[in-house]
Amino acid sequence: MTALPYDADRLHARATEIVVATRELAALGFTPATSSNFSMRLDDRHAAITVSGRDKGCLCEDDIMVVDFDGQPVATSQRPSAETLLHTQLYKRFPDIGCVLHTHSLNQTLASRLFAGAGHVRFEDYELIKAFRGQDTHEVAMDVPVLPNNQHIPTLAAQVDALLDNPLWGYLIEGHGLYAWGADMADARRHLDAFEFLLTCELEMRKLIR
Amino acid sequence: MTALPYDADRLHARATEIVVATRELAALGFTPATSSNFSMRLDDRHAAITVSGRDKGCLCEDDIMVVDFDGQPVATSQRPSAETLLHTQLYKRFPDIGCVLHTHSLNQTLASRLFAGAGHVRFEDYELIKAFRGQDTHEVAMDVPVLPNNQHIPTLAAQVDALLDNPLWGYLIEGHGLYAWGADMADARRHLDAFEFLLTCELEMRKLIR
């Protein structure tokens, strides 16, 4: 019997955090039709991530698998999502990223289509911008990049990598959804909440200003 | 005592699945004012279906009855919905359809009215289109037919039948609601979720683009 290349207790702890958060996000409508995936760092070579194609509203611990930072399955016959590489590229490059959340809410999808032409959504003069790590005033503008959608994930990953030279807590993919991250689950959830809220504000303001 | 023409254990299993799904869909607001009906295939001649006119938010197993594929009640004095034929025509023609969900959400109703003139709603460039069985890229367009409403169900069924020569996972009826289906409950639910999400996207984009 070979030893696992990761700490099984840590996997159990992280998998539980992912299951709880996923069910909460499913209940909020962020994961329509088995979409979306969620991960947490295990160590400097492995991450725990949701298995592809499961109903996120009734996820359990068996629906979490381990991958290495090239997105390959580790010690499992389960298949990871095609988008696993978009999670692991973040863990690989930034040691202080501990959690990545990819969701498909209605307003993320709408904003990604509406602002695809501009290439970004700008948040300006919102108190809630202080929810992002490192922001301590509302008097700044913050741009969320919008990338074109692409079924070839390595291409998408390369485009994301080019954005990561500047501080960033998330990006949109056109007609697809949002990636958001943070140091741990609480941090990533707070960033996801703030993105969802501010994207919704931007969409609603467009309906209100005539 | 005559034997039942269907498997009672299978009926119990399917009825439980229908009850659970119906309560979830009712909680989402998909079944206003006792509307909507839900069915699952039992075998190559029978289906289990919700009894007409019940509050879908507190359905129980007694509210599920058996019909044959001509929409006639089997071994029961309960009355099926007038629209039963729109369920059974699918089971009769396609052996691999196992579940049919008919809902009346707000956005299904709105989209059915708004796009009745065009005769269809087009989904284009959405990642979520991959939720439909057989789609593996967002780079396709998918049309959802919109039929005129009609109190004469055989006429409506004939119009639906003419659409089924091409692959299809659902259609709208004007001012009425959506029919969606799949191989089993999970499949049909995923399709229903995806229709609801994408119809809502199309409606919201029309409010946002001025």
Place this chain on the structure above:
Amino acid sequence: MTALPYDADRLHARATEIVVATRELAALGFTPATSSNFSMRLDDRHAAITVSGRDKGCLCEDDIMVVDFDGQPVATSQRPSAETLLHTQLYKRFPDIGCVLHTHSLNQTLASRLFAGAGHVRFEDYELIKAFRGQDTHEVAMDVPVLPNNQHIPTLAAQVDALLDNPLWGYLIEGHGLYAWGADMADARRHLDAFEFLLTCELEMRKLIR
């Protein structure tokens, strides 16, 4: 010790029905800021009704009182809502009305203001119109009256009375909310659900058609 002029067991049964329905409607956001009131017929002289000014989200049986059909409290020191007369006038005139639900949802308020000039909201070509008792086709138009708001309830009651010569299951008061009713709680709830759904459809269609 004098006997009560109504059946205490029946009061208990009706009060329980009112409490359950009220909490459900509160959870749906139909009773903002302690507004709204709900009643059921006890016999040909008495009705049970919610006490004024309570938070509808945590109502209990003690928050239900008895009034006669002139709106006066019976065998209690509790104070009924000023609008009690709008409930009892329906029980007094129509022996087959068993339940009256008065709610203040956002869309009821919006529709009442938007259509106050027209004096009614018209529902046309909706399948859900069949939820109203007596309707068996979508091919009819149905008008919901909108009355001007008035703090003098007897005046409002007289205006309502003039509308009741024609079959009616509900009306709006401008900037205020909806009255809906039926033979029993299930009937009144189905009518309320249908009004809410169809009013929301009418509002959303106005946002969608440009």
Place this chain on the structure above:
Amino acid sequence: MTALPYDADRLHARATEIVVATRELAALGFTPATSSNFSMRLDDRHAAITVSGRDKGCLCEDDIMVVDFDGQPVATSQRPSAETLLHTQLYKRFPDIGCVLHTHSLNQTLASRLFAGAGHVRFEDYELIKAFRGQDTHEVAMDVPVLPNNQHIPTLAAQVDALLDNPLWGYLIEGHGLYAWGADMADARRHLDAFEFLLTCELEMRKLIR
């Protein structure tokens, strides 16, 4: 061992009230991304208030601390929110204010931005205006002030103080959220509910009137 300068039993009672209300408001989406804070008066020198930066959806009694009316922590090493002064200035000036609720709902944020130019939002001809203490008819207009946002809280507090010469139950801060208050928790919650409902009405009417 020194005695606490406040009544510990009263703190326990008020903290419980705050925890329950906060969780309810979090579930309604009023506290995105750890924002918002809530307080109750303890006596004529102290108030209980939520600790800064906690997730309001899973608050517990340990997340409530005591401050004096200059906003300074009392008998604790916990850090209060920077906005504590906007709570305590109300307790200091008005002995009959017992509860202050500061929330960041989507519609509060949208209304604060849309009406920042006008400097106020006007409520007119709404029955629900009677939810505010002292209003007994819908036939009045009520203005909710909108202040510019400012990271320097003493400046903001001074601007609020200038508004308090007239009867007031709440105000908005641009791009930020709402402050609402009352004699006790029930009173403050009813006012908050009414503000949220009426602000949403005003926003929706702008979408409906073309």
